[in-house]
Amino acid sequence: DAMVIQNPRYQVTQFGKPVTLSCSQTLNHNVMYWYQQKSSQAPKLLFHYYDKDFNNEADTPDNFQSRRPNTSFCFLDIRSPGLGDAAMYLCATSRTPNLAGYNEQFFGPGTRLTVL
């Protein structure tokens, strides 16, 4: 089945220790997104790639970086995690919008990050 895969599902890191979360997709979608979701809050878009074009949200901290080495993979790097970065991180993909300008995002199961 075509899908969005996130590894690991649970990640524990120490305060200040760099961590990388990974996302892969078999949908061959050209747009990939990273969202941060904290408890009882809305998913918050951090950045997205349209093919290799990187688009950062204005309020995404510099501590968060991303890499997309090919269509299938996208990585979220947190350079120096703080306690406030503990959250669920969701990866999503979509096709280029259709002629009407719409697209649907397909989500992975998420990686829950704990910062000690």
Next chain:
Amino acid sequence: DQQVKQNSPSLSVQEGRISILNCDYTNSMFDYFLWYKKYPAEGPTFLISISSIKDKNEDGRFTVFLNKSAKHLSLHIVPSQPGDSAVYFCAASPDPSGTYKYIFGTGTRLKVLA
């Protein structure tokens, strides 16, 4: 400042009855709206969408209504089933062509009681 609001964090409904989940938005430029359903330990999955040129879209037991003048949309589930128990997120697109960004609400947890 939250542009998409789901003011009811939770809702309980008896099996077989109608579930109505509400969503309000503040930006009149929003043009496309979606509902996602999320089970525990899974990512959100797309449920149904509506564009601003319509006021209703139906897919089986799920119907979304859009009231542009009130900046309000609602998701109706009829009849509700225990398997519908999940968190439902409303999302809105500020610009459907050329950008890919959705703004999500905080979600409503629906519990359908058998």
